[in-house]
Amino acid sequence: MLFEKFNFMAEFQAELKAQDVVPFGAVTEKILSATEAVVNGRKVILAGTNNYLGLSFDPRCIAAAQEAAGKWGTGTTGSRLANGTFIEHEQLESELAAFYGVGHAITFTTGFAATMGMCASLVGPGEVILLDADSHASIYAGAQLSGAEIIRFKHNDPEDLAKRLRRLGERASQTLIVVEGVYSMLGDTAPLEEIVAVKREYGGWLFVDEAHSMGVLGSHGRGASEASGMESDIDFIAGTFSKSLGATGGFCVSRHPELETIRYCIRAYIFTASSSPPVVASTRKALEILRSEPGLRRQLWDNANRLYSGLQALGLPVGPSPSPVVAVTLEDRARAINCWSALLDAGVYVNLVVPPASPSTNFLLRNSVSAAHSSAQIDAMIAAYAGLIDSGLIDAKRDG
Numbered sequence: 591m592l593f594e595k596f597n598f599m600a601e602f603q604a605e606l607k608a609q610d611v612v613p614f615g616a617v618t619e620k621i622l623s624a625t626e627a628v629v630n631g632r633k634v635i636l637a638g639t640n641n642y643l644g645l646s647f648d649p650r651c652i653a654a655a656q657e658a659a660g661k662w663g664t665g666t667t668g669s670r671l672a673n674g675t676f677i678e679h680e681q682l683e684s685e686l687a688a689f690y691g692v693g694h695a696i697t698f699t700t701g702f703a704a705t706m707g708m709c710a711s712l713v714g715p716g717e718v719i720l721l722d723a724d725s726h727a728s729i730y731a732g733a734q735l736s737g738a739e740i741i742r743f744k745h746n747d748p749e750d751l752a753k754r755l756r757r758l759g760e761r762a763s764q765t766l767i768v769v770e771g772v773y774s775m776l777g778d779t780a781p782l783e784e785i786v787a788v789k790r791e792y793g794g795w796l797f798v799d800e801a802h803s804m805g806v807l808g809s810h811g812r813g814a815s816e817a818s819g820m821e822s823d824i825d826f827i828a829g830t831f832s833k834s835l836g837a838t839g840g841f842c843v844s845r846h847p848e849l850e851t852i853r854y855c856i857r858a859y860i861f862t863a864s865s866s867p868p869v870v871a872s873t874r875k876a877l878e879i880l881r882s883e884p885g886l887r888r889q890l891w892d893n894a895n896r897l898y899s900g901l902q903a904l905g906l907p908v909g910p911s912p913s914p915v916v917a918v919t920l921e922d923r924a925r926a927i928n929c930w931s932a933l934l935d936a937g938v939y940v941n942l943v944v945p946p947a948s949p950s951t952n953f954l955l956r957n958s959v960s961a962a963h964s965s966a967q968i969d970a971m972i973a974a975y976a977g978l979i980d981s982g983l984i985d986a987k988r989d990g
């Protein structure tokens with residue numbers, strides 16, 4: 591019957607209910623600041639928000655949103671092609687294009703719509719989309735919608751990418767290669783220099799999703815593309831407003847003028863209401879702050895390094911290098927759930943990630959760091975993990 595395929599989820603939910611744990615969709619009852627909230631009746635440090643620069647509570651962004659709501663109303667009530675293009679949408683697009691030093695930008699109502707919509711539209715039947723195996727669900731969704739042949743290459747493995755492009759022969763030139771700047775779950779960065787070298791040798795078009803690297807990497811905050819020095823070889827850069835910019839929405843920029851035509855062929859752009867004026871206004875202000883205050887990025891990295899080295903010193907299994915996303919990998923589901931719950935009891939709210947959202951069969955306690963965290967809050971996170979070891983929930987020697 592129709593619902594049988596959901597049995598695995600019903601069983602998982604029952605298991606969580608029996609343990610009185612709500613790791614997915616836990617209700618935030620009150621937000622106290624960019625880094626603190628009340629969740630399940632407890633005051634907690636937010637350690638899994640993607641609020642990398644802490645801008646969701648910046649008074650300038652809040653004021654811009656309030657003013658826009660008064661001036662333009664709460665919503666556009668229409669798609670960009672109908673009545674939903676306000677002058678502020680166009681201004682935000684110009685500002686994004688200028689930030690990336692390219693001629694063209696499209697904004698979307700969510701980051702998911704941006705990557706899904708672009709991947710679904712840039713390639714079609716008879717063409718190939720070549721994805722890093724750890725790509726985000728929005729990239730997979732777009733690939734499936736595109737009707738193109740989907741081929742995955744091993745995560746962050748340029749040699750495997752080269753092998754697959756070589757096999758494609760002449761078809762390589764009609765292939766869209768999709769990678770992320772910083773990967774959302776383990777915080778590792780794409781080796782863009784090597785990936786670009788492969789693209790130069792075999793052909794193809796390169797699309798980089800900078801959702802977790804905009805505002806995080808690069809001397810101007812343009813992401814892994816900028817940090818690698820490879821921007822001029824990248825055909826499309828996508829990103830989101832929901833992380834470093836503290837709002838909602840997404841974008842794609844490109845040096846190719848054809849983007850302006852492609853805009854009219856993206857269903858996730860045409861058939862959905864455009865971003866509301868307060869969201870556009872706070873995003874514009876956040877982009878201005880991202881550009882003018884590099885100190886925020888330095889603060890973010892100080893915090894990221896502090897958390898990474900603190901967890902590493904405890905012997906916990908963290909990723910290969912420091913990053914604002916610091917994930918602790920566990921093999922056992924029950925233990926991962928217990929750890930998540932114990933961290934919440936200790937006043938630290940992290941993301942519990944289970945397959946298939948995690949890139950392997952493992953479970954993740956995913957922490958994301960913000961420039962707005964204080965050193966004391968980072969130390970409290972480390973202390974909460976030390977508590978997991980002391981109470982025997984994690985065996986650093988076995989798990990590390």
Ligand SMILES: Cc1ncc(COP(=O)(O)O)c(C=O)c1O
Binds near residue numbers: 701703830
């Ligand atoms: C790599 C990547 N792309 C796209 C998205 C979608 O962005 P949004 O949540 O802003 O819709 C996410 C969100 O987590 C992401 O991690």
